[in-house]
Amino acid sequence: MIASRxxxxxxxxxxxxxxxxxxxxxxxxxxxxxxxxxxxxxxxxMGLEHVQRLMVRERGLPLVYAxxxxxPGAPTVLFYGHYDVQPPDxxxxxxxxxxxxxxxxxxxxxxxxxxxxGQVFAQIESVQAWMQAEHALPVNVRFLLEGEEEVGGxxxxxxxRTHHAELACDCVVVSDTAMYAPGLPxxxxxxxxxxxxxxxxxxxxxxxxxGLYGGAAPNxxxxxxxxxxxxxxxxxxxxxxxxxxxxxxxxxxxxxAWRRLPFxxxxxxxxxxxxxxxxxxxxxxxxxxxxxxxxxxxxxxPGGFTGAGAKTVIPARAAAKISMRLVPDQDPEEIAAQFxxxxxxxxxxxxxxxxxxxxxxxxxxxxxxxxYVGAAVASLRRVFGAEPVFIRSxxxxxxxxxxxxxxxxxxxxxxxxxxDDGLHSPNEKFALSSFYGGIRALADFMLxxxxxx
Amino acid sequence: MIASRxxxxxxxxxxxxxxxxxxxxxxxxxxxxxxxxxxxxxxxxMGLEHVQRLMVRERGLPLVYAxxxxxPGAPTVLFYGHYDVQPPDxxxxxxxxxxxxxxxxxxxxxxxxxxxxGQVFAQIESVQAWMQAEHALPVNVRFLLEGEEEVGGxxxxxxxRTHHAELACDCVVVSDTAMYAPGLPxxxxxxxxxxxxxxxxxxxxxxxxxGLYGGAAPNxxxxxxxxxxxxxxxxxxxxxxxxxxxxxxxxxxxxxAWRRLPFxxxxxxxxxxxxxxxxxxxxxxxxxxxxxxxxxxxxxxPGGFTGAGAKTVIPARAAAKISMRLVPDQDPEEIAAQFxxxxxxxxxxxxxxxxxxxxxxxxxxxxxxxxYVGAAVASLRRVFGAEPVFIRSxxxxxxxxxxxxxxxxxxxxxxxxxxDDGLHSPNEKFALSSFYGGIRALADFMLxxxxxx
Numbered sequence: 002m003i004a005s006r007x008x009x010x011x012x013x014x015x016x017x018x019x020x021x022x023x024x025x026x027x028x029x030x031x032x033x034x035x036x037x038x039x040x041x042x043x044x045x046x047m048g049l050e051h052v053q054r055l056m057v058r059e060r061g062l063p064l065v066y067a068x069x070x071x072x073p074g075a076p077t078v079l080f081y082g083h084y085d086v087q088p089p090d091x092x093x094x095x096x097x098x099x100x101x102x103x104x105x106x107x108x109x110x111x112x113x114x115x116x117x118x119g120q121v122f123a124q125i126e127s128v129q130a131w132m133q134a135e136h137a138l139p140v141n142v143r144f145l146l147e148g149e150e151e152v153g154g155x156x157x158x159x160x161x162r163t164h165h166a167e168l169a170c171d172c173v174v175v176s177d178t179a180m181y182a183p184g185l186p187x188x189x190x191x192x193x194x195x196x197x198x199x200x201x202x203x204x205x206x207x208x209x210x211x212g213l214y215g216g217a218a219p220n221x222x223x224x225x226x227x228x229x230x231x232x233x234x235x236x237x238x239x240x241x242x243x244x245x246x247x248x249x250x251x252x253x254x255x256x257x258a259w260r261r262l263p264f265x266x267x268x269x270x271x272x273x274x275x276x277x278x279x280x281x282x283x284x285x286x287x288x289x290x291x292x293x294x295x296x297x298x299x300x301x302x303p304g305g306f307t308g309a310g311a312k313t314v315i316p317a318r319a320a321a322k323i324s325m326r327l328v329p330d331q332d333p334e335e336i337a338a339q340f341x342x343x344x345x346x347x348x349x350x351x352x353x354x355x356x357x358x359x360x361x362x363x364x365x366x367x368x369x370x371x372x373y374v375g376a377a378v379a380s381l382r383r384v385f386g387a388e389p390v391f392i393r394s395x396x397x398x399x400x401x402x403x404x405x406x407x408x409x410x411x412x413x414x415x416x417x418x419x420x421d422d423g424l425h426s427p428n429e430k431f432a433l434s435s436f437y438g439g440i441r442a443l444a445d446f447m448l449x450x451x452x453x454x
Numbered sequence: 455m456i457a458s459r460x461x462x463x464x465x466x467x468x469x470x471x472x473x474x475x476x477x478x479x480x481x482x483x484x485x486x487x488x489x490x491x492x493x494x495x496x497x498x499x500m501g502l503e504h505v506q507r508l509m510v511r512e513r514g515l516p517l518v519y520a521x522x523x524x525x526p527g528a529p530t531v532l533f534y535g536h537y538d539v540q541p542p543d544x545x546x547x548x549x550x551x552x553x554x555x556x557x558x559x560x561x562x563x564x565x566x567x568x569x570x571x572g573q574v575f576a577q578i579e580s581v582q583a584w585m586q587a588e589h590a591l592p593v594n595v596r597f598l599l600e601g602e603e604e605v606g607g608x609x610x611x612x613x614x615r616t617h618h619a620e621l622a623c624d625c626v627v628v629s630d631t632a633m634y635a636p637g638l639p640x641x642x643x644x645x646x647x648x649x650x651x652x653x654x655x656x657x658x659x660x661x662x663x664x665g666l667y668g669g670a671a672p673n674x675x676x677x678x679x680x681x682x683x684x685x686x687x688x689x690x691x692x693x694x695x696x697x698x699x700x701x702x703x704x705x706x707x708x709x710x711a712w713r714r715l716p717f718x719x720x721x722x723x724x725x726x727x728x729x730x731x732x733x734x735x736x737x738x739x740x741x742x743x744x745x746x747x748x749x750x751x752x753x754x755x756p757g758g759f760t761g762a763g764a765k766t767v768i769p770a771r772a773a774a775k776i777s778m779r780l781v782p783d784q785d786p787e788e789i790a791a792q793f794x795x796x797x798x799x800x801x802x803x804x805x806x807x808x809x810x811x812x813x814x815x816x817x818x819x820x821x822x823x824x825x826y827v828g829a830a831v832a833s834l835r836r837v838f839g840a841e842p843v844f845i846r847s848x849x850x851x852x853x854x855x856x857x858x859x860x861x862x863x864x865x866x867x868x869x870x871x872x873x874d875d876g877l878h879s880p881n882e883k884f885a886l887s888s889f890y891g892g893i894r895a896l897a898d899f900m901l902x903x904x905x906x907x
Binding site: 152233304308 | 648659667675743879
């Protein structure tokens with residue numbers, strides 16, 4: 002039943018991928034709106050009901066809701082995904098343009114291919130497959146798609162907090178993670194949390210000539226360098242007082258399972274990270290460092306002169322975009338406060354600093370011992386022909402923690418990406434095998450829920 | 455004779471200031487060319503001869519040459535200046551637009567007003583005043599104006615090195631410096647040198663998602679922070695091995711004279727630098743730190759995500775624009791080599807770095823004991839009604855060292871700017887009193903050279 006839709010499903014996904022729905026850039030609001038309209042039209046055409054564009058807050062981006070609730074007695078599945086994408090820069094590094102989806106070597110190349118439009122479309126097509134074949138679904142289904150995942154997800158958070166009845170469900174399915182390896186289906190049971198900040202440093206009141214004032218005037222860029230090196234040691238240890246106090250290490254059983262995963266650290270460095278060496282805290286494995294240890298990263302340092310050539314300016318102001326990934330049981334609000342205090346303390350004389358917290362999310366750890374996770378394991382085993390593994394992800398999906406807490410439903414992270422998909426990077430891709438396998442696994446998952454209900 | 459031209463001179467200067475001749479930005483080549491044409495037309499109209507546009511190197515910006523050599527037996531003065539300006543960013547901070555010259559409170563506000571179009575125009579108008587009144591000059595005069603002062607001055611350097619006969623002169627007059635204070639005429643006898651660099655750091659081969667790879671992947675922005683703090687201590691000491699080895703301290707007599715200059719360090723901080731505190735090496739006065747001690751400054755850190763909002767990227771590459779100001783007797787080539795070695799040594803594992811040297815210039819120290827400096831002192835005393843002081847400048851004018859070395863002529867730095875002119879900053883200004891006083895002082899200076907010849 003799915004095979005007949007392979008080509009049509011791909012065409013429709015490509016139409017969505019062509020829309021540069023970059024939520025972080027205001028000039029793309031119109032493209033986000035077009036993505037909303039496309040998804041609503043798709044839901045309506047499939048036969049879903051209560052298709053709605055939900056505008057939760059002024060200047061926010063709309064949520065898209067749809068449901069089909071005609072399977073009395075069967076469980077209700079809430080599918081979550083997002084239609085917004087990261088900015089495509091640096092543009093010059095894309096082999097095919099980011100918003101011209103292109104098939105190469107069995108992969109779909111486009112910004113958002115894996116994160117998250119391709120995965121959202123696998124969810125949608127799994128439902129469409131049932132509707133097309135049976136004109137009905139084995140379970141009740143709700144879709145809740147958002148357009149602010151890459152910018153903090155304020156709207157979906159507000160909506161979930163205040164609409165428990167409208168979102169009532171037995172489990173939440175999130176497809177926004179990756180399989181551990183090609184052919185090795187995975188269930189993600191852990192996500193890191195996040196505190197994203199912007200540190201702005203002010204020195205003099207105006208830009209100064211480095212010849213005339215160099216040696217007496219404060220330099221905010223130099224101050225930021227001192228703040229950054231004061232926040233994190235060269236050995237990868239975060240130096241913020243209290244930062245590690247609540248860190249809960251992974252269970253021995255979980256660490257043992259990670260040790261059994263196929264992993265070649267040298268191949269990971271050479272083929273995936275592609276850098277001269279790996280970095281991070283001594284005494285922790287790569288799995289621990291990327292899944293179960295917190296980090297602090299600098300994403301950009303706006304300010305000063307960044308054009309071609311030479312300008313001898315001491316800028317009045319500069320900023321650093323710095324985020325921390327959190328692990329269980331770190332408290333985002335506490336970390337944000339500790340970070341702010343540390344930055345203030347590290348700000349050199351002559352400069353003042355201001356910390357803005359752009360977003361926060363706690364880490365998530367899902368129990369593998371529930372029937373929804375069990376059904377997912379069975380579906381993945383059947384479709385991908387291999388025993389699924391339990392892994393964590395170093396990324397953050399704030400809505401997962403929120404759904405678990407607010408809706409009281411287990412969250413099943415069935416993701417079909419691959420580790421080298423290049424999320425947030427040039428040449429982001431999504432394998433056709435992931436797309437079609439995802440559709441089949443999710444369709445199978447829905448059926449399995451009724452068999453065991 | 456000068457009074458009658460006050461209004462006309464200002465109009466013509468404004469026409470030059472309206473041209474955004476930003477040499478560092480390729481898109482402004484046409485504006486640089488328009489500045490050249492304007493200056494050539496002006497020289498021709500004034501009655502100067504051999505007016506030439508000199509294109510020294512491909513893709514360079516033209517030099518403008520003109521002369522008047524009909525004063526046999528009298529000395530020859532070579533006037534040097536530059537028609538190029540720094541970029542105007544940050545644009546939002548300008549009260550009036552940078553290329554719409556505006557009079558406010560006795561000042562001309564525009565990019566380039568003081569650096570260096572206003573000062574070049576004072577030179578030109580001093581010659582025009584003589585030509586208009588006497589149809590002749592008391593001395594022989596050459597003008598050599600360049601358009602690459604803000605980007606390294608390659609063309610003028612190449613031209614001076616190879617055209618000694620065409621530039622033969624008894625003294626060089628450079629008007630590109632500031633008076634010590636309003637009403638206190640100054641002769642600049644020292645300039646710092648410069649090594650301007652761009653340090654590019656590469657980590658992974660592509661941008662990475664900070665969630666998936668944070669904790670294992672190298673971060674070039676963090677690497678740059680470590681390089682910067684490794685190059686310079688929090689106390690302002692440069693940590694590059696060998697960096698201070700050749701530093702020649704100022705003579706005791708010179709330091710004593712600086713101590714007698716009117717200076718209020720707290721007022722300097724509050725009204726001029728306008729920062730919460732001054733910075734720099736302990737044990738050195740502000741004069742020493744800005745005139746006679748080398749410095750290292752960061753001007754910009756391009757790379758990563760610098761737009762609005764949040765992007766969780768670990769960039770593959772980032773760069774830092776870093777310059778050092780040099781003092782006598784540091785050797786720019788040696789410093790460049792020491793810097794490059796230090797950056798390589800400071801580059802953390804996981805990253806590689808590459809240093810590009812964009813420009814170099816040695817420091818300059820001029821002897822105050824020659825007749826040209828003596829004439830300048832007398833002219834400044836007469837026109838400004840105060841005893842001129844000998845000062846240094848922390849800035850760099852590479853052509854000054856070159857003229858002294860190549861043309862064997864003393865360089866007289868008669869500059870008419872003021873310390874708060876905001877060179878390279880928003881709201882750059884040039885006082886009308888500086889403009890008109892400069893014209894009068896330079897016209898007087900030419901006459902004085904004949905009286906004493």
